[in-house]
Amino acid sequence: MKPSGPLFTLLAGLLLGIFMLSLNATSGTKASSSYDGATATPTPTGPATAAPSTAPPASPSLTPTPAPDSDYAGRTADDTAAVSVSVRDGKAIGYFCDGSSQESWLKGDVKDDGSMRLTGRNGARLDGVLRAGKIDGTVEIRDRTWQFTAARAVRPSGLYRATAEVRGAKIDGGWIVLQNGRQVGILNRDGKPAAAPRIDPASGAVVVDGTRLTARPVVP
Template identity: 40%
Template sequence: MTRYAPLLTLGAVAALGGALLAVDVLSDPGQAPPPAPAAAAAPAPAPAAEPVAVVPDPPAVAESVWAGRSSGNEVTVAIAVKDGRAVAYVCDGEQVEAWLEGTLTGSALALGGADGAVLTGTVDATVALGSVTAGGGTWPFAAKVVQAPDGLYDGRANVDGVATRIGWISVDGTVTGGARAAGEVVDAPVLDPAAPDAVVLDGAPVAVTVVDGASEGVVR
């Protein structure tokens, strides 16, 4: 029995030492537990995309004048464009009469005027096709490129102190016109495209301008 006494004593000493070490670790407030693994860093946000400027399509035709009629011959239509700017006139020689202005973007026309007048369509180097709304009606139309003396004419007169605006469209030598004074549609005087300076309305001279696409400020 005395042969196992030293072994028992060493075991007891080892057990006691382990217990004291555990107590020492638990009782020492300065000894912090091992740090937790750091959380993975969030990925950096992707850089914002640069804004892309929208560039409108250049006009299909730089400068031209088209004139024609609605499919049922109800109204006459003329359109003049220059560098993307568009001016149009529609009339029936009686009660329908409207000036419109807008743009030609690519081959697409978009114009508007007073009292809900609207013209939309497409053009190329020879024809313009579309739809026009004016005077309470809407009509499809077709117009061809024209050269002087055919085309679109704008007239201004002062009759007894009342400003009057007149429009004429000449197609294949036939002239159709309309006029408006104090907001009312009135009869247009006769225009001879060969002598535009001779136009008179109720005794007042009329200043006539050819709207050829190069004209500026013809719509007011």
């Protein structure tokens, strides 16, 4: 039985050595695995870059365009009267005339979109829109309405007026000279209307009861 003692001791030492080697191998693998598996995330050192904006670009603001300064003249839709409008700096003066007894002077503002409402005596009203070089609208006088179109008028076409006192009578005349040279006007003597005599468009000269007067272009 004695010989088994040293053998047992040798076997025990051998087992202890194998156990220690196994333990060291296991510890080394874990340490190596832990180190290799760690991935460092680089820290950015430059300035932060903002994300690109996805908002749509702002639409450019539209600036209203004032109505152009000019004169306009034309006939009513039923061809019984004429209408002329003079526009300056957002202001307008209009004249409706049938060439015999019906007339009205009107005035008002022109908005940036070309719309206008001109008013005159006894509730007379002109509503129109200036667009593409012409005015389309209506004139209402004493519960009657006329539609009209007035195109751009270049001198001598346009609107004229003459006021004076002749032989004790107060004279007030209005004329519309159309683009084709035709004239439509009314001359009032002390408030009594009648067809107006022709004027010389080049000079505005007109003779009333033997007296020479000058009809001048009308502007607001």
